[in-house]
Amino acid sequence: MSFTSLVFYLALAIAALMFYLLPSRWRVPYLLAISCAFYATWSPKYLALLAATVVGVYWIGRKLHDTQTETGKKTWLIGGLILTLAPLVVFKVQAVYVGWLAPVGLSYYTFKLISYIVEIYWDDTAVHNNFVEFACFASFGPQMLSGPIQRGYEFFPQLKDVRSGKTDFAQIESGLSLIIGGLMMKMIVGDQLAQFVTLIDASPGTYRRSVLLVSTLTYAAQLYADFAGYTNIAIGIGRIFGIDSPPNFNGPFSAANIQDFWRRWHMSLTRWLTDYVFMPVRMSTRRLGNAGLVLSIVLNLLLIGIWHGLTWTFATFGLVQGIFMGVSALTLKGRNDFFARAPSSVRKLRYLIGVLATYLLWSFSQVFFQARTMGFAVQRLKQLAGTAPAGSLGFGDLRTDISASLYLCLPLALYLGAGAPGSQWLARPIIRFVPNWVIYGCALLILSALTTSSGHSFVYGQF
Amino acid sequence: MLLVFLSVLVFFAGDNLLFRTALYTRFLPRITKEAKVAQFARVERGRDPSGRKEVLVTGNSRMEYGFWDGLANSNDGSGQIRFIQAATGGSSEKWWYYILKYVDPNHDRYSAIVISTADYTITPFWDDFENDPETAEVLTPLLSWNDWPAFIGSFTDENVRERAKYQAIFTSHSAGIGMLVNSTRILQRFAGGGERKILTDAGPPENVDQLQLTADLSTVTAYPSHFDSFRRHETNLYLNRPSADAARALTARNLLFHSYWAGKILEEYRGSPTRIIFVQMPRSPLPLPAIEAIPGAPQLQANLPRQSNVTFLDPEEFTSLERPQYFYDILHMNAAGRRQFTLGLADRVKALIAPQTSAAPVSASASKSTGSASR
Numbered sequence: 001m002s003f004t005s006l007v008f009y010l011a012l013a014i015a016a017l018m019f020y021l022l023p024s025r026w027r028v029p030y031l032l033a034i035s036c037a038f039y040a041t042w043s044p045k046y047l048a049l050l051a052a053t054v055v056g057v058y059w060i061g062r063k064l065h066d067t068q069t070e071t072g073k074k075t076w077l078i079g080g081l082i083l084t085l086a087p088l089v090v091f092k093v094q095a096v097y098v099g100w101l102a103p104v105g106l107s108y109y110t111f112k113l114i115s116y117i118v119e120i121y122w123d124d125t126a127v128h129n130n131f132v133e134f135a136c137f138a139s140f141g142p143q144m145l146s147g148p149i150q151r152g153y154e155f156f157p158q159l160k161d162v163r164s165g166k167t168d169f170a171q172i173e174s175g176l177s178l179i180i181g182g183l184m185m186k187m188i189v190g191d192q193l194a195q196f197v198t199l200i201d202a203s204p205g206t207y208r209r210s211v212l213l214v215s216t217l218t219y220a221a222q223l224y225a226d227f228a229g230y231t232n233i234a235i236g237i238g239r240i241f242g243i244d245s246p247p248n249f250n251g252p253f254s255a256a257n258i259q260d261f262w263r264r265w266h267m268s269l270t271r272w273l274t275d276y277v278f279m280p281v282r283m284s285t286r287r288l289g290n291a292g293l294v295l296s297i298v299l300n301l302l303l304i305g306i307w308h309g310l311t312w313t314f315a316t317f318g319l320v321q322g323i324f325m326g327v328s329a330l331t332l333k334g335r336n337d338f339f340a341r342a343p344s345s346v347r348k349l350r351y352l353i354g355v356l357a358t359y360l361l362w363s364f365s366q367v368f369f370q371a372r373t374m375g376f377a378v379q380r381l382k383q384l385a386g387t388a389p390a391g392s393l394g395f396g397d398l399r400t401d402i403s404a405s406l407y408l409c410l411p412l413a414l415y416l417g418a419g420a421p422g423s424q425w426l427a428r429p430i431i432r433f434v435p436n437w438v439i440y441g442c443a444l445l446i447l448s449a450l451t452t453s454s455g456h457s458f459v460y461g462q463f
Numbered sequence: 464m465l466l467v468f469l470s471v472l473v474f475f476a477g478d479n480l481l482f483r484t485a486l487y488t489r490f491l492p493r494i495t496k497e498a499k500v501a502q503f504a505r506v507e508r509g510r511d512p513s514g515r516k517e518v519l520v521t522g523n524s525r526m527e528y529g530f531w532d533g534l535a536n537s538n539d540g541s542g543q544i545r546f547i548q549a550a551t552g553g554s555s556e557k558w559w560y561y562i563l564k565y566v567d568p569n570h571d572r573y574s575a576i577v578i579s580t581a582d583y584t585i586t587p588f589w590d591d592f593e594n595d596p597e598t599a600e601v602l603t604p605l606l607s608w609n610d611w612p613a614f615i616g617s618f619t620d621e622n623v624r625e626r627a628k629y630q631a632i633f634t635s636h637s638a639g640i641g642m643l644v645n646s647t648r649i650l651q652r653f654a655g656g657g658e659r660k661i662l663t664d665a666g667p668p669e670n671v672d673q674l675q676l677t678a679d680l681s682t683v684t685a686y687p688s689h690f691d692s693f694r695r696h697e698t699n700l701y702l703n704r705p706s707a708d709a710a711r712a713l714t715a716r717n718l719l720f721h722s723y724w725a726g727k728i729l730e731e732y733r734g735s736p737t738r739i740i741f742v743q744m745p746r747s748p749l750p751l752p753a754i755e756a757i758p759g760a761p762q763l764q765a766n767l768p769r770q771s772n773v774t775f776l777d778p779e780e781f782t783s784l785e786r787p788q789y790f791y792d793i794l795h796m797n798a799a800g801r802r803q804f805t806l807g808l809a810d811r812v813k814a815l816i817a818p819q820t821s822a823a824p825v826s827a828s829a830s831k832s833t834g835s836a837s838r
Contacts (some may be wrong), residue, residue: 007628013467206696366546397693437466441473448478448635 001041003012003145004187005231016240026164029132031162031241035141036133039105042145046103049087054138056083057113058131062119065127073121076125080117084110101233105144107307111272116152118276126153133159146230148248150266155243161314173436175239178232180443186229187451189413192405199402201370204380206391214395218406219370220363221413224252227266228416246271251289251419256354257332258325261362273300287290298322299327308369313377318367324361355418471674482634484602484662489506496597500552500798503583503605506565508545515545517572521559522579524552528795533664534802535809550579555592556724557617558602563728565605574816577740577808578725583778585705585721585761586754587705587713592720594620599627603634628681666798671748671787676702680752694792701793704752714757722766738816741775742808744782745800747793776811 001008015034020029040047057080064076088110091102116137119126128134137155161168200207200215207215207323231248238245255261262270278300285292298319305318339350371377382388395403415421430439480486520530532548539546551558559578567573569712581588599614606614611631618624667689675685681702686695707715725741732739764775781804790802796804 006632084482176467392692393696394692397691434818435469435539437469440466440475441477444470444474445481445635446476448474448629449482 001038003230003237004183012240013423019169019241020242024163027162027165028136028159031141031243032132032136032139035136035139035144036143039139039144042104046106049103049137050105050109053084053109053113054135056080057117057138061120063126063127064117066122071293076115077121079278081114084113084117085238092306092310095321106385108144108147108149109138111149111269112143112152114274115149115272119152122130128152129154133280140238142234142241142243143245145234146227147266148172148231148234148245149272150245150268154246157196158243166242168242171239171242171244176237176265176462178236178239180440182229182232182234184229184234184443184447185225185232185416187447189223189409189416190222190229192409193218193225193413194401196398196406197222199398203391204383205389206393208392208394209383209386209390211394212380212390214406216380217359217363218410220359220366221253221410221417223366224249224417225409225413249417251417252418253414254355254419254421255358256351257358258321258328258361259332259360262321262325269304271453277303294326294359297326301325306434313368313371316374317378320365324365394396478633478635484615496551496553496601500554500558500601503551504562505567506603507549512572513545514832515543516574516816517569518546518575518816519573519576520543520546520548520550520553520577520579520808521562522550522744522793523554524550524579524580524794525794525796526550527552527800528666528702528791528797529744529804530802530808531664531666531805532724534805538806538809539813541817543817544574544809546809546812553597555595555598556721557592557598557787558729560593560724560727561602561605561610561614561779563731564610567737570732570737571627571735575738575740575812576728577734577742578728579742579744579813580721580763581744581754582746582756582765583741583743583775584756585714585763586756588717588754589705589713591620594618594623596623596626596725599623599735603630606631666796666801667791669791670797670799671783671792673789674698674749674787674793678751680750690792701747701753704755707757711758714760716762718761721763725763726767729773732772733768733770735772737772739770739773740770740812740815741773742811743776743778743781745781745789745796745804748785748790751793755779772813780811781807 012061018022019027019030019034029337033050035048036047060076060080062071062082066078067073067076087103088106089099091106094100095102116126116128116134124379128137133156134152136159137150137152140150140155143150164308185271197219199214200211229248235245235247246268248269250264250267252261252264255264258261281299282296285295288295299322301322302315302318305316308314308317339347342350368374368377371380379388383390400407432433506740520526520532522530527548527550530545530548535546536544549562556578563576578678599618602614614625615631618627669687670687671687673685673687674683674690676683681704683695683698683702686698690698727738767773767803783794784800784803789796789803791797791800
């Protein structure tokens, strides 16, 4: 059941109602049951794999906690990593050669479980002794499809309130508004932009260079609206059940350099990789100085790339981002020192140029992320550079609804991606004078009226 | 719970008030299909009969460009016949089935209904008419509750069917972002696309004399000066001949569609005093490989039920207009063609429904004996 289907929300309403009618001691097991039921609507045959992995990791976690020797701990750690990573690696590799679809949510619950084991290795007190709660953490429905990737130490304390029967109406309402906002972001902004991008990608040789350039720049905005929209829905659903998830985005398009961008984009994955990949690698390469730093950065981003898929395009995407970030990391201090002495107007200009340059670099690397093959990516870059022929159709030749969607939704996506500055000030008079149920009702009407005729699936659902 | 209930209430109130009553179409300029069809249907249904023999002319953009009701009516010296141009670009027999159900529920409003076809011979046209998502968007305000199950079931594409289901419940789902654009002239001008209509009453004066192709009709070597990039692209599309297998499959699919929905219209008018008149439009100024009929292609007439109130005009009736001088682009007629076709069709229709009032034919097919247009 997709987050964009009516059936899902009917089921969600019933599930939420039953959740709050149940005696509080049954709420956590109930959460586990509906999470498993939700998972089964996507991948019923892989529910057994999820269950086996969860049981295995729970058992290994207990063993890891109980073992006193360093060698023993390392053994259980490695065993746990193999248990969790093996299915992910197998499915990612076979996707290249055989083409089977990986189980839904495999990456996301794998990362959660790895973080759980590693945290126990680092700190004994991270172990959780309640299997039902652990299973609920690992399989929590809203986070299954595309994250956010939550840590155990963030999740478990919240179950205390769930068990106690506490009902936070403000949290539920904020969840509802996040869901509506997320749906609007995905289905109006993201899907409308997807129509334009898909149209151009279907026959790029037909369109002028200017159209190809705008399409390339639009894809980044589309991806943000789609992914951030999904994340908001997932966080909103979690809040309805009393669970708050970590944010995944923090205005990435307002970042003035690549490092800051990755601190604001897919934050839960970046944080995970920083804690469990980058830092350990950096520690082991610290003697190499700046070379070690660049190596750690490139490796980290290369992993981000190939996590999306074991293809040359995704690897190139990661490599390109790694190079950008490496260069930025090596030069950032020098640049900051230089501009520290400059007048404030120059510093502001620097910020604006930085924001623009960061978005352009991100969009450029997205050519590889989006391309089906390296040939396609190279051909697009050549067309943009003017060394390969482009077509003759321009913006005036687009269907009215597609060009209108582009002109309306692209600025909106960029504004939202920049953190929606000033939105609270803009919304204040509406919120002050209009009852929230009227706002939500009108939002639903706008959502219903402006969605595209053919919805697009969540882009990050495939990873 | 109260918050959810009230929000949903506001939503349904707005959905039904604005969209199920088609109120929103009042704010759309007629150029949009949603507004055109909704406003036409509403006005036509509510209009008192004119007291004359009324002839409804249906069809897609070919008929939109090809027929000028004002000319037909002014040319009718008897004053007993009134032609009503209702053709809408992108429409199909499926649309007309539901539109006619809405505007003529008793099947006795019109003396004649003209149904235009691109070709009596079924061609391998590539558009999937059955699953055109625009169909639901345009027809939603006209459908009654008991129309919806069959309407939803008529879509064979699962995604389109799913969307139609949503539109049955939430009529606002039919609007689309086009509604937002088309509701303000500023956005329209800003976002104006390749579908700009240049259709005035008289029709566009330009023709396609300057259109030159290679001998094998695969490549354009010269475009008319009035062809913008959109029309050039469209012209090129019609030169891509499909494979034999694809052509057969498309022909079969199109036969199923046209015969089914035209048959449903005929079924509605069985035993009715209304005469249903099929006309084959002038097809194009030159052969179009992409939609060239396969050998032994089926004929629409042979696949429709025989009824005494159904007439198929001679397919050669207007082939003399299939010349570059009568076309604005490869599909649509220009002012000269529009005039000739209008007068010719009006005369043929008058001869069928009011023979005592028709003048000597001044029809484009007068030159039938001189053979069809050069290709």
